[in-house]
Amino acid sequence: MSRTNFKEKVFAMVRRIPCGKVETYGGIAERIGHPGAARAVGNALHENTDGVRTPCHRVVSGQGRLAPMYVFGGTAEQKRRLIAEGVEVNGIRVDLKKYLWKDPSDE
DNA sequence: AAGTTGACGACGA
DNA sequence: CTCGTCGCCAACT
Numbered sequence: 001m002s003r004t005n006f007k008e009k010v011f012a013m014v015r016r017i018p019c020g021k022v023e024t025y026g027g028i029a030e031r032i033g034h035p036g037a038a039r040a041v042g043n044a045l046h047e048n049t050d051g052v053r054t055p056c057h058r059v060v061s062g063q064g065r066l067a068p069m070y071v072f073g074g075t076a077e078q079k080r081r082l083i084a085e086g087v088e089v090n091g092i093r094v095d096l097k098k099y100l101w102k103d104p105s106d107e
Numbered sequence: 108a109a110g111t112t113g114a115c116g117a118c119g120a
Numbered sequence: 121c122t123c124g125t126c127g128c129c130a131a132c133t
Binding site: 109110111112113115116117118119120 | 122123124125126127128129130131132133
């Protein structure tokens with residue numbers, strides 16, 4: 001019941017991320033009911049070649065680091081998109097303290 | 108069915 | 121702070 005929907009849940013979560021905010025793989029995994037499945041989350045996003053529809057560039061690692069192997073155009077492209085949305089990207093790192101998306105309804 | 112891979116996370120050096 | 125290893129889960133071969 002969740003196995004097949006796993007990726008679907010991840011995609012839905014990524015789409016829920018508001019502009020100018022970022023979310024971590026582990027955070028998404030935990031929200032969809034699969035804590036610790038951060039790897040599986042990243043794997044699912046890798047399959048998503050529809051970056052236009054799913055803002056996978058808003059998804060970063062737990063330490064605020066961008067994807068080391070971003071499919072579309074590499075970390076540089078992802079960084080570019082984040083900056084374009086108002087996210088301050090330092091090298092390959094973003095300020096999770098300021099840009100990490102938190103849903104007030106979830107808390 | 109079993110083994111390996113992969114856009115990760117945490118811990119140790 | 122950076123690099124290396126083990127452990128996590130789901131998907132692929």
